[in-house]
Amino acid sequence: MKSIFRYNKNHESELIELLKAEPDWSSFTNADALDKFKNALLCSQTYIYKSQDNICGYLRALVDGFGIYVSELYIAPRYRNQGYARELLKRIKQEHQSLDVYLLSDEDLYYEKLGYKRVGSVFEL
Template sequence: MSSILKYQKKHEHELISLLGKEPDWSSFLGDDAIDKFKDALLESETFLCESEGNICGYLRALVDGFGIYISELYVSPQYRGAGFGAELLERIKQEYPKQDVYVLSDEDAYYEKLGYERVGSVFKL
């Protein structure tokens, strides 16, 4: 059983700890970036996926009135393949039903598998 939660400051430690286990996320968590990242989590549209009481993933999107731009989508390796990423994507679409949602990603195969339309170099949800 999973649930999608709106990110709050109280989730910071658990999310940062989860991402700290992934070497690819060091650019967000290094000494020169961590404070900016923490601020961005609060200032953006950020949602968490929780399974069995544990944060297992998150989505962060930028909103500017012209569209919704997903900056990061992450699901912990042990939870991948269970649909949590798709749940997070669906939640952001539900929050902004009248706006186009775009993904800024280098994981093209994932979004193609979900059936999303490629628009230039980004995917439109």
């Protein structure tokens, strides 16, 4: 069973352990940044994707009156290429239908492949 949930403190340890296994995510999980990151997860609009009761990815976004800014989008390697990232993006857009969604990322080729249009240095959903 696959489900998307709003992030809460109960998801913290499983998500952090998932990210610690990824060297590219050490800027969020190292000792100096970890407490700030945990707080950011709670203070932002963060969604968890679960499959078979395991967290397989997440999306964290900043929302203001001008738009939604997706700061992080992560899917664990074994769950990639199954549409989970696309479903997380769809969910944040559904929650805020009247706002534009912007993707702040260095994964340009991925977002181009999904058909999102570049707006300056970001992509718009």
